[in-house]
Amino acid sequence: MSIRHAILGLLANGPRHGYDLRATYQDDLVRAGKLNIGQVYTTLDRLERDGFVEHERVVGAEGRDKKVYALTAHGRAELDRWIAGPSPMPLDLRNEVFLKIAIARRIEGVDPQDVIERERRACFERLHEVTQARARAQGVAVEDELLLDLAVLRLKAFLKWLDHCEEKLS
Amino acid sequence: MSIRHAILGLLANGPRHGYDLRATYQDDLVRAGKLNIGQVYTTLDRLERDGFVEHERVVGAEGRDKKVYALTAHGRAELDRWIAGPSPMPLDLRNEVFLKIAIARRIEGVDPQDVIERERRACFERLHEVTQARARAQGVAVEDELLLDLAVLRLKAFLKWLDHCEEKLS
DNA sequence: ACGGCCGTACATACTTGGTATACATATTGA
DNA sequence: TCAATATGTATACCAAGTATGTACGGCCGT
Numbered sequence: 001m002s003i004r005h006a007i008l009g010l011l012a013n014g015p016r017h018g019y020d021l022r023a024t025y026q027d028d029l030v031r032a033g034k035l036n037i038g039q040v041y042t043t044l045d046r047l048e049r050d051g052f053v054e055h056e057r058v059v060g061a062e063g064r065d066k067k068v069y070a071l072t073a074h075g076r077a078e079l080d081r082w083i084a085g086p087s088p089m090p091l092d093l094r095n096e097v098f099l100k101i102a103i104a105r106r107i108e109g110v111d112p113q114d115v116i117e118r119e120r121r122a123c124f125e126r127l128h129e130v131t132q133a134r135a136r137a138q139g140v141a142v143e144d145e146l147l148l149d150l151a152v153l154r155l156k157a158f159l160k161w162l163d164h165c166e167e168k169l170s
Numbered sequence: 171m172s173i174r175h176a177i178l179g180l181l182a183n184g185p186r187h188g189y190d191l192r193a194t195y196q197d198d199l200v201r202a203g204k205l206n207i208g209q210v211y212t213t214l215d216r217l218e219r220d221g222f223v224e225h226e227r228v229v230g231a232e233g234r235d236k237k238v239y240a241l242t243a244h245g246r247a248e249l250d251r252w253i254a255g256p257s258p259m260p261l262d263l264r265n266e267v268f269l270k271i272a273i274a275r276r277i278e279g280v281d282p283q284d285v286i287e288r289e290r291r292a293c294f295e296r297l298h299e300v301t302q303a304r305a306r307a308q309g310v311a312v313e314d315e316l317l318l319d320l321a322v323l324r325l326k327a328f329l330k331w332l333d334h335c336e337e338k339l340s
Numbered sequence: 341a342c343g344g345c346c347g348t349a350c351a352t353a354c355t356t357g358g359t360a361t362a363c364a365t366a367t368t369g370a
Numbered sequence: 371t372c373a374a375t376a377t378g379t380a381t382a383c384c385a386a387g388t389a390t391g392t393a394c395g396g397c398c399g400t
Contacts, residue, residue: 009273086292101178122256
């Protein structure tokens with residue numbers, strides 16, 4: 001997923017500059033997420049190129065000048081369109097583990113069941129980590145909980161699929 | 171996921187040229203997947219740059235010459251390492267629907283429950299499509315079934331999460 | 341026969357998403 | 371005082387993926 005719409009969304013509540021957008025993203029919008037500052041500026045450039053935002057140079061009280069970005073009408077329309085429309089639900093063809101299993105079946109000397117077993121173990125460990133993080137988030141911030149709940153559900157579904165693979169390929 | 175390891179995997183059973191790799195990928199390895207031919211050649215270039223494959227110019231019987239790629243020992247080692255090691259299980263921070271909900275909660279005039287409801291409907295439709303595709307694949311090819319089973323499990327997990335969001339945010 | 345389309349085959353330009361790093365100044369704290 | 375940290379922007383670079391260009395040959399219909 002790209003960060004375009006996150007920026008448009010943050011700008012909907014008023015103009016901000018790049019550094020500020022990143023801080024707000026990390027500290028408020030997606031608290032578990034990190035955002036590379038370089039990506040913020042290149043994304044802002046592209047959004048401006050496409051007419052979604054425009055910037056104004058502002059000389060700060062500290063002497064540093066900032067580029068403060070604001071949504072254009074076009075940008076606001078794009079944001080509304082994005083929010084109102086459904087998100088793509090990719091089928092995850094090109095799934096790495098599926099590919100690994102498929103290749104293992106076509107190579108001599110590699111047992112696909114071993115591959116499945118190793119992936120299962122890794123998935124379990126990950127689930128354990130995430131479950132602990134989920135417990136720590138409990139009651140702190142509802143959105144942090146939701147994001148971790150999603151991760152848990154996804155990992156459980158994947159484990160179920162691995163079991164299913166093992167059975168069907170045996 | 172990148173296509174690097176798919177190509178290494180296909181080359182493990184003997185040398186092939188670019189066009190052939192793409193055909194084999196689409197017709198045998200991941201039958202539901204499409205592979206852009208341009209990506210095959212650029213990936214082969216990078217694999218060669220990194221010493222994983224090497225090529226030989228072969229003049230075909232038809233007069234067209236091909237570049238036939240083969241795994242090097244280094245490439246075979248990389249393939250084995252990849253198969254033996256676990257795949258990354260990304261937490262899917264930057265999930266688009268989560269972002270949409272989070273932004274909706276921060277903007278006036280947008281009801282996050284509406285967002286959830288719309289995503290649910292889209293997800294249901296997708297699930298319906300995939301379920302039909304799954305029924306068509308039944309008994310035809312076990313790997314096609316597995317890939318579609320994964321898609322179904324994923325979509326069901328996501329629907330469950332949307333219900334969960336609705337409840338927690340109400 | 342020939343003109344168009346399709347299959348085979350490779351190459352390149354371009355876009356996007358993402359990381360790392362460089363650069364500059366102000367504040368803060370040991 | 372001097373080093374680390376915070377604020378702020380910019381750029382280079384890389385990988386993944388898409389679209390397009392360029393050949394050549396075979397097949398098919400009129």
